[in-house]
Amino acid sequence: MKEFELIERLIGGLPGNTQVVVGAGDDCAVLRWPDPAREIVFKTDAVVEGVHFTSETAPERIGHKALARCLSDFAAMSATPVAAVITLATKGIDAERIERIYTGINALAKRYAVAVVGGETTSMPSGLLVNVAAIGSVESGKAILRSGAKVGDALFVTGELGGSIEGKHLDFEPRLAEAQWLAENFHLRSMIDLSDGLAGDLRQILKASSVPGAELLGSALPISRVARIRAKQGDLAKPAMAAALTDGEDFELLFSVAPSNAVKLLDAWRVQFPKTKLSCIGRLVDRPGIWLRDATGMRPVNASGFDHFSDSGQGNP
Amino acid sequence: MKEFELIERLIGGLPGNTQVVVGAGDDCAVLRWPDPAREIVFKTDAVVEGVHFTSETAPERIGHKALARCLSDFAAMSATPVAAVITLATKGIDAERIERIYTGINALAKRYAVAVVGGETTSMPSGLLVNVAAIGSVESGKAILRSGAKVGDALFVTGELGGSIEGKHLDFEPRLAEAQWLAENFHLRSMIDLSDGLAGDLRQILKASSVPGAELLGSALPISRVARIRAKQGDLAKPAMAAALTDGEDFELLFSVAPSNAVKLLDAWRVQFPKTKLSCIGRLVDRPGIWLRDATGMRPVNASGFDHFSDSGQGNP
Numbered sequence: 001m002k003e004f005e006l007i008e009r010l011i012g013g014l015p016g017n018t019q020v021v022v023g024a025g026d027d028c029a030v031l032r033w034p035d036p037a038r039e040i041v042f043k044t045d046a047v048v049e050g051v052h053f054t055s056e057t058a059p060e061r062i063g064h065k066a067l068a069r070c071l072s073d074f075a076a077m078s079a080t081p082v083a084a085v086i087t088l089a090t091k092g093i094d095a096e097r098i099e100r101i102y103t104g105i106n107a108l109a110k111r112y113a114v115a116v117v118g119g120e121t122t123s124m125p126s127g128l129l130v131n132v133a134a135i136g137s138v139e140s141g142k143a144i145l146r147s148g149a150k151v152g153d154a155l156f157v158t159g160e161l162g163g164s165i166e167g168k169h170l171d172f173e174p175r176l177a178e179a180q181w182l183a184e185n186f187h188l189r190s191m192i193d194l195s196d197g198l199a200g201d202l203r204q205i206l207k208a209s210s211v212p213g214a215e216l217l218g219s220a221l222p223i224s225r226v227a228r229i230r231a232k233q234g235d236l237a238k239p240a241m242a243a244a245l246t247d248g249e250d251f252e253l254l255f256s257v258a259p260s261n262a263v264k265l266l267d268a269w270r271v272q273f274p275k276t277k278l279s280c281i282g283r284l285v286d287r288p289g290i291w292l293r294d295a296t297g298m299r300p301v302n303a304s305g306f307d308h309f310s311d312s313g314q315g316n317p
Numbered sequence: 318m319k320e321f322e323l324i325e326r327l328i329g330g331l332p333g334n335t336q337v338v339v340g341a342g343d344d345c346a347v348l349r350w351p352d353p354a355r356e357i358v359f360k361t362d363a364v365v366e367g368v369h370f371t372s373e374t375a376p377e378r379i380g381h382k383a384l385a386r387c388l389s390d391f392a393a394m395s396a397t398p399v400a401a402v403i404t405l406a407t408k409g410i411d412a413e414r415i416e417r418i419y420t421g422i423n424a425l426a427k428r429y430a431v432a433v434v435g436g437e438t439t440s441m442p443s444g445l446l447v448n449v450a451a452i453g454s455v456e457s458g459k460a461i462l463r464s465g466a467k468v469g470d471a472l473f474v475t476g477e478l479g480g481s482i483e484g485k486h487l488d489f490e491p492r493l494a495e496a497q498w499l500a501e502n503f504h505l506r507s508m509i510d511l512s513d514g515l516a517g518d519l520r521q522i523l524k525a526s527s528v529p530g531a532e533l534l535g536s537a538l539p540i541s542r543v544a545r546i547r548a549k550q551g552d553l554a555k556p557a558m559a560a561a562l563t564d565g566e567d568f569e570l571l572f573s574v575a576p577s578n579a580v581k582l583l584d585a586w587r588v589q590f591p592k593t594k595l596s597c598i599g600r601l602v603d604r605p606g607i608w609l610r611d612a613t614g615m616r617p618v619n620a621s622g623f624d625h626f627s628d629s630g631q632g633n634p
Contacts, residue, residue, distance in 0.1 A: 021356055022460060025525070027393040027509060028360040028453075030460050036353035039338055043345040044361075044402040044435060044450045050442045076344040085361040087448050118361060125367045127442055131404050133361045133450030136345075143347050145339060192344060208342070 006095045007121070010102055014116040015109045019082055022117075029117035031083055031135075038137040041079040045070045046087075046131040053170065055128075059097045061170040063104025066130040069195070071112065071174035072251045074136050076193040077143045078183030081136035081176070084109065085118035089129040093121070101130060112176055144183060144255070149190035149209035153256035153284045155216070156265070159277055161198055161250050162227025162243030169249035179253060181272055186265050191255035197246040199290055199301050201254055206284070216282035216301070218294030221245070245292070245301055256284060323412045324438070327419055331433040332426045336399055339434075346434035348400055348452075355454040358396040362387045363404075363448040370487065372445075376414045378487040380421025383447040386512070388429065388491035389568045391453050393510040394460045395500030398453035398493070401426065402435035406446040410438070418447060429493055461500060461572070466507035466526035470573035470601045472533070473582070476594055478515055478567050479544025479560030486566035496570060498589055503582050508572035514563040516607055516618045518571055523601070533599035533618070535611030538562070562609070562618055573601060 011024045022030035033040075047066045049055055067084060074081045086105060088098060098121065109116050114134070158175055175193070182188055190205050198221075202214055218241060227243040238247075257265060262280055269278040285291075290301040328341045339347035350357075364383045366372055384401060391398045403422060405415060415438065426433050431451070475492055492510070499505055507522050515538075519531055535558060544560035555564075574582060579597055586595040602608075607618040 022462065026463050027390040028358045028396060028460075030394070030455065031357040031359060032457075033350050033353065033355075033357050036350065038350075040348040040350050040357070040452065041345045042348060042400060042402060042434060042450075042452060044404050044448065045437060046404045046406055046439050046448065048406055048439060048441045051440050073344040077347070079345060083359060085359060085450060087361050087363045089363055089365055089446055117359060120362060122363050122365060123368050124365045124446065125444055127444075129406055129441065129446060131361065131363065131448045131450075133359075133402060133448075135357065135359060135452060138347065140349075143339065143345075145343050147343070 003093055006093065006098065010099065010119060013102065013106060014119070015106050015114070017082070017113050017115040020115045020117055023115065024118045029083065029085065031117070035137070037140055039140045039143065041074060041077055041136040041138050041143065043070055043073045044131060044133040045073065046129055049128040057170065059100035060104035062130060063101035064108050065170050066132050067105045067108050068172060068174050068251070070132040070134045071108070071114070071176060072193040074134065075175045075179035075253060076191050077138060077145070078179045078188070078191065079136045079138040079143060080180070081112060081114045081134050083115040083117045084132050084134040086116065086120070087131040088119065088121045089124040090121070091124055091126050142183065144188045144191040146190055146192050146205050146208035149205050149211050149256045149284055151211055151284050151286050152259055153189055154259045154262035154280055155202070155214060155254070155256050155282045155284065157194070157198065157222065157252055157254050157279050157281050159250070159252040160222045160224035161194070161252065162224045162240060162247045163230050164247055164249045166226045166230070172251045174251065175253050178273060178276065182255065185268060186257055186261055188255050188257055191253060194250040194252045194254055195248060197248050198250070198254065199245045200303065202290060205254070205256065211284045212288040213285045213290060214282055215285050215291045215293060218292050220279055220281045222277050222279045246303065259283065320410055323410065323415065327416065327436060330419065330423060331436070332423050332431070334399070334430050334432040337432045337434055340432065341435045346400065346402065348434070352454070354457055356457050356460065358391060358394055358453040358455050358460065360387055360390045361448060361450040362390065363446055366445040374487065376417035377421035379447060380418035381425050382487050383449050384422045384425045385489060385491050385568070387449040387451045388425070388431070388493060389510040391451065392492045392496035392570060393508050394455060394462070395496045395505070395508065396453045396455040396460060397497070398429060398431045398451050400432040400434045401449050401451040403433065403437070404448040405436065405438045406441040407438070408441055408443050459500065461505045461508040463507055463509050463522050463525035466522050466528050466573045466601055468528055468601050468603050469576055470506055471576045471579035471597055472519070472531060472571070472573050472599045472601065474511070474515065474539065474569055474571050474596050474598050476567070476569040477539045477541035478511070478569065479541045479557060479564045480547050481564055481566045483543045483547070489568045491568065492570050495590060495593065499572065502585060503574055503578055505572050505574055508570060511567040511569045511571055512565060514565050515567070515571065516562045517620065519607060522571070522573065528601045529605040530602045530607060531599055532602050532608045532610060535609050537596055537598045539594050539596045563620065576600065
């Protein structure tokens with residue numbers, strides 16, 4: 001198949017929506033912006049062969065992941081995605097692989113009414129990279145930032161954590177519906193999606209909000225079954241708790257609310273999303289750093305999880 | 318320098334503008350959309366080491382080219398760019414190279430009041446790729462498309478063509494000011510920016526507009542001095558006329574207007590842009606294909622230029 005035939009086939013299959021004025025095929029895409037009360041949300045993100053997927057990964061899953069990562073960032077702002085443009089860089093033109101990548105992108109895009117309004121395929125000496133840039137909208141002044149957290153806030157996380165590498169990192173569903181519902185029904189003070197691991201992403205909220213620290217309750221952490229199984233696989237296995245704290249690409253939502261809202265939120269969530277876990281995992285505190293409370297006391301959490309041998313959290317003045 | 322220090326330095330240097338609500342550093346950027354009478358214009362584009370630049374190319378020029386290509390597409394729609402987000406994929410973190418790439422991006426962005434509102438740096442097994450996605454605005458219904466050309470239209474091209482590989486492909490200035498002025502003062506029926514060569518990009522206009530063909534006047538083609546010099550370099554050199562027709566990455570504007578506007582447009586251009594060439598290079602015709610008229614008659618133009626030996630254009634029935 002020649003390149004221009006492939007491009008025509010691809011363009012013919014791209015999902016649209018009512019905001020599209022000019023879709024793929026011209027110099028740029030053009031979209032209507034019907035509601036002046038909403039702001040524009042804008043994001044770009046790439047997945048790379050050998051880093052975010054392998055040469056063996058099913059192309060549909062590559063496409064799904066590429067768009068899903070971007071949409072997960074929209075969820076983290078409680079924004080609604082509207083349209084995406086794709087850059088696909090690869091050696092040569094493997095028409096079947098490219099079409100299957102778009103199959104993955106388009107299926108996810110359709111579920112959330114995201115129009116795919118442009119797709120460039122460019123040559124690269126080796127490997128494969130898929131970049132997705134997306135725009136969306138949010139009610140003016142209502143985007144949930146990382147920077148609004150306060151000492152005392154209750155910390156929540158959706159779903160389960162750890163072991164995403166076994167498959168969830170390719171197949172996760174961005175938490176758009178959950179984020180929308182949360183933002184409409186509760187005053188969220190801060191939110192982020194978990195891409196670098198709970199501990200690392202929590203640190204981003206602390207830093208952006210100028211909050212000194214957080215206390216996590218070990219027994220409340222929603223450790224995934226996969227992380228527990230992996231923890232039993234040989235001497236080099238990561239303890240399940242450490243996996244939940246530091247494994248990347250969980251793509252769950254981490255957010256904080258005023259403590260007075262915590263119980264009400266948990267109750268309403270259980271009615272709204274009975275099949276999806278929501279855990280109150282701790283609170284934001286004045287004491288600097290991230291601390292994990294478990295049966296043995298309080299330990300500091302660092303980049304690789306927590307320190308088994310440190311007792312600096314247990315009774316030091 | 319550690320990665321997070323680099324990121325903080327980069328974020329500190331990014332240009333903003335009055336539409337930015339949330340810039341780089343959160344999950345997504347947020348922008349105001351103050352004028353509901355304007356539509357959104359959206360584009361993504363990548364440059365790749367070994368394809369669009371070499372490992373020896375000065376990083377500032379890589380950054381300039383990456384953003385300039387994208388802005389050239391905005392010019393081709395007569396749109397105004399507003400904000401850009403960058404994806405930089407590279408092996409390891411060469412802080413100096415990355416900072417110099419951003420120096421090139423930021424300098425160009427500032428000249429056109431484009432805010433840089435997000436920048437991801439991701440790991441790639443080898444090479445370097447810089448993707449720029451940008452949004453902008455255009456008065457509703459006023460984007461200049463490829464699809465509005467009509468038989469009889471006069472064809473114009475800005476600047477000079479051919480030999481861009483000698484340096485212009487890295488340093489060109491996107492024709493945003495020219496496109497803006499053209500769209501404000503004349504009814505342009507179609508426009509495209511020249512990235513794949515005059516003949517190839519003209520074919521895009523013909524196809525999108527369902528116009529059968531075009532006749533180009535050889536003596537009117539604005540062949541660049543560089544293309545003329547290159548044509549004298551050895552036996553494998555490309556004739557200068559062929560270079561003007563087919564060399565890629567000129568990033569000039571090709572557009573069509575009703576023939577009654579042609580002279581008025583040329584006169585007004587010379588007053589407005591006395592230092593920049595504008596050439597009326599031919600017209601759109603009913604006869605299928607692209608034809609070049611020169612001293613020897615009429616020849617068909619194909620993907621590699623024109624056919625020296627064909628006489629199919631000279632008197633065949």
